[in-house]
Amino acid sequence: MSVTLVVPGPLRDLTGGRSTVGLEVDHVTVGQAFEALRAELPALYDRIFTEQRELRPHINVFVDAADIRWSGGLDTPIDGSSEVVILPSVSGG
């Protein structure tokens, strides 16, 4: 199935300017979609995840409008109509 990853502006230098990336995935969780991203666009993956495959602390991920923090984290289920949205959090100084 195909999942759409919505990429924020500060990361689009790693997607050739595209605001979305389509990922073909066999599985059905957010984490597995990101594993597909790791294989396809590793430099983009590295901006979102640490070397320990942990989501960087000031990044939020939504499936459609729901923050995955409250829906199972990287185990959050997705389907073929899902958009996985990456956004920087409200933090900084």
Place this chain on the structure above:
Amino acid sequence: MPENPTGSSARAGDVVLMVGTLKGAFLFTSDASRKKWTSDGPHFPGEEVYALAMDQRGTTPTLWAAPGSAFWGVTLRRSDDLGATWSSREERAVKFPEESGLSLKRVWQIRPGPADEPDIMYLGVEPTCLFESRDGGASWAPVEGFLKHQHREFWTPGQGGLCMHTIVPHPEVRDRMLVAFSTGGVYTTTDGGASWAPRNVGVRAEFLPDKHPEFGQCVHKVVSHPDRPDRLFLQNHWGLYRSDDWADTWQDIANGVPSDFGFAMAMHPTDSDTVYIVPLESDTFRCVPEAKLRVYRTRDAGASWQPLTKGLPQAGAYETVLRDALDTDQSSPAGVYFGTRSGKVYASADDGNSWSLVHEGLPPVVCVKAAVVA
């Protein structure tokens, strides 16, 4: 958004002052007189830049920067046109192996390797580790002997994090190198990085019950001069030291300074007896003593220190100069430069005898590196 920076216009003989701040990097350029400066930046707006370097071992100067985004992590960037353009974030990945259990938080130091081996480069990073490149910075790997050091579990972060901020290759012996980090102290290798031994005899650790442990000191900076290859100077978290035996032992040289607490230390480019520091009041009040902004200079290898004040504010100056925010250029007389947490950059074109303000209003300055373009 800020205007796109165009890079430094420096030509041979000009001086480039690379300034890293918590919200980007700035380049200041002057001719050899070092009286008027043009500014360029911010490069990497919004990102902290703790490490900058100019590598002049090739046919043209190469700038290096390690900007870090609070959101997207740290990248290593290269410019072959003095900052007009920078390499992509897709290149030159600096990463810990997944099996190490570590993740890169910050690059604190970019150090070109020996002059006769232009493909060798080093990085000092947080969590503390030494990275090495053998292909001119295209690819990087941690030095295994340091990554897997038996002391690693005992090293603990200070206020700035568990950071490797100092890399000093021995000027004559290829396989010897010194690194320093907070907290952990000084370690040296004599076998090209395969093994590392603590070298902190005489350096105190005021914050521990045992004031003189084998390791665990909070060393803030170490400098050396190629003319005296076994001599080192060290600014500690309380303590000012010199070693004449490549760190085997350290002697207290806090003679005539208002405080031996401080972060920054810089070596004179041609005089191996001359060193610059900026003392701070204490670890609990990290501002210059008496609110007087004073650089201190020794010309006798630490036997005595003199304040340098001409052109610097001597009242109401609650300033802080961090560990990499003081540097010298290679001119004669030497240029000496520093930046403050309040965003001011000062320069001296006469060995530190007098100072002028290069710029104020920058974000907090964490890195100052000066270079004369060859």
